[in-house]
Amino acid sequence: MNVSIWEKETFFAHQDVVIVGSGFVGLWSALYLKKRNPERKITVIDRGIIPTGASTRNAGFACFGSLSELAWDAQTMGTDKMLSMVEMRFKGLERIQKYFGKKSIDFDLCGGYELYDGATTPEKLKENIDYLNSLLKPITNAKKTYRLADEKIGEFGFGKTAHLVENKLEGYLHSGKLLQALLQKVRRMGVSVLNGIEVTHFEPGDEKMVIRTAHHFHFTASRVLLCTNAFTRELLPEIDIVPARGQVLLTSPIKNLPFNGTFHSDEGFYYFRNLGNCVLLGGARNKAFEEETTTEMDTSQRIQQELEAYLADVILPQFQNQYIIEHRWSGIMAFGKEKTPIVKQLTPSLFCAVRMSGMGVALAPVVAQQVAALMD
Numbered sequence: 001m002n003v004s005i006w007e008k009e010t011f012f013a014h015q016d017v018v019i020v021g022s023g024f025v026g027l028w029s030a031l032y033l034k035k036r037n038p039e040r041k042i043t044v045i046d047r048g049i050i051p052t053g054a055s056t057r058n059a060g061f062a063c064f065g066s067l068s069e070l071a072w073d074a075q076t077m078g079t080d081k082m083l084s085m086v087e088m089r090f091k092g093l094e095r096i097q098k099y100f101g102k103k104s105i106d107f108d109l110c111g112g113y114e115l116y117d118g119a120t121t122p123e124k125l126k127e128n129i130d131y132l133n134s135l136l137k138p139i140t141n142a143k144k145t146y147r148l149a150d151e152k153i154g155e156f157g158f159g160k161t162a163h164l165v166e167n168k169l170e171g172y173l174h175s176g177k178l179l180q181a182l183l184q185k186v187r188r189m190g191v192s193v194l195n196g197i198e199v200t201h202f203e204p205g206d207e208k209m210v211i212r213t214a215h216h217f218h219f220t221a222s223r224v225l226l227c228t229n230a231f232t233r234e235l236l237p238e239i240d241i242v243p244a245r246g247q248v249l250l251t252s253p254i255k256n257l258p259f260n261g262t263f264h265s266d267e268g269f270y271y272f273r274n275l276g277n278c279v280l281l282g283g284a285r286n287k288a289f290e291e292e293t294t295t296e297m298d299t300s301q302r303i304q305q306e307l308e309a310y311l312a313d314v315i316l317p318q319f320q321n322q323y324i325i326e327h328r329w330s331g332i333m334a335f336g337k338e339k340t341p342i343v344k345q346l347t348p349s350l351f352c353a354v355r356m357s358g359m360g361v362a363l364a365p366v367v368a369q370q371v372a373a374l375m376d
């Protein structure tokens with residue numbers, strides 16, 4: 001099938017920027033690129049009928065780092081890098097609220113918590129809390145970002161939990177509603193978003209890049225921005241990205257569910273929250289690292305069983321036989337040797353903003369702003 005002259009002069013007309021990937025990073029990037037220059041012609045293309053990676057398949061935590069994760073990051077990445085990541089996420093959460101408010105995307109700063117078993121002493125926890133509170137104060141503007149909240153363990157009804165650390169500045173949002181709001185916003189700004197188109201490769205030219213697709217048409221653009229996160233190696237095999245599948249389950253409604261908030265445990269490998277009076281639980285990737293290093297968007301019996309056991313033993317020990325599992329799904333994250341995102345100019349006309357790790361909801365607005373500045 002050939003392309004008509006009408007199609008050639010509209011959908012396939014030469015663009016200033018083509019963005020590949022319409023997850024959070026692709027859409028926030030379109031927003032900031034347009035904001036910096038409203039005249040820019042921008043098309044975002046995605047191979048999914050809807051964005052199909054992590055952005056609409058995550059847990060919807062609005063978080064910037066649990067106590068144990070940040071303590072570990074400070075040790076492994078150095079304090080400065082850890083703080084710069086926290087600042088990016090914290091600012092990202094502020095921007096999400098600034099652009100979309102709270103109500104339309106179910107954003108609620110209901111509190112984030114981390115569960116600890118008896119292996120960590122309260123003295124060690126207090127030491128880490130004091131240390132991180134002083135480091136984070138210039139970012140969060142709060143004297144006590146974290147506090148020990150052991151008194152809530154009984155109230156929440158958790159099993160196998162010795163300590164609880166609370167962060168009042170975290171919470172949750174509705175990832176699907178945020179993505180739809182972003183889509184509507186960039187479309188209103190004049191960005192074209194096309195779905196069901198798989199990019200296979202690029203041909204760099206003197207004046208323009210040719211973006212080849214798995215279909216009978218191609219695109220041309222002065223610049224191309226890859227926002228393909230975990231799938232980037234299909235287009236750039238040499239990039240340091242390792243895919244990591246995250247599996248999730250959701251229970252049926254539970255009468256008198258005793259908690260409201262977002263929760264991490266086991267160094268962040270388990271995470272759960274309430275969605276109304278249902279429980280959304282994800283993680284357990286550490287129980288089968290090799291199998292979960294994949295871009296296949298299935299669920300596996302092994303991980304789902306681990307999640308169900310955790311649900312019964314730790315989260316809902318008092319609710320045995322009072323719920324069923326109503327939904328199961330997975331999404332794909334991107335990690336690498338380093339935890340920081342890759343925001344880079346690869347050639348004069350090719351850029352990328354990828355490797356969003358496990359907190360890309362919060363990171364995306366700031367990463368997008370950085371790459372938009374790089375592309376000026």
Ligand SMILES: Cc1cc2nc3c(=O)[nH]c(=O)nc-3n(C[C@H](O)[C@H](O)[C@H](O)COP(=O)(O)OP(=O)(O)OC[C@H]3O[C@@H](n4cnc5c(N)ncnc54)[C@H](O)[C@@H]3O)c2cc1C
Nearest residue numbers: 021023025047052053054055058061199246331359360361
């Ligand atoms: C189970 C799970 C739970 C998570 N929980 C949270 C959380 O609670 N809070 C949080 O902050 N973060 C969370 N994350 C991480 C967060 O969702 C991601 O970091 C973020 O969504 C990444 O956004 P992105 O736009 O970079 O990538 P993606 O959303 O993966 O978007 C990439 C897009 O590129 C498209 N694409 C790929 N290759 C091509 C191609 N060749 N041609 C065309 N299109 C292509 C894909 O279809 C996809 O839509 C979670 C992730 C998972 C998987």
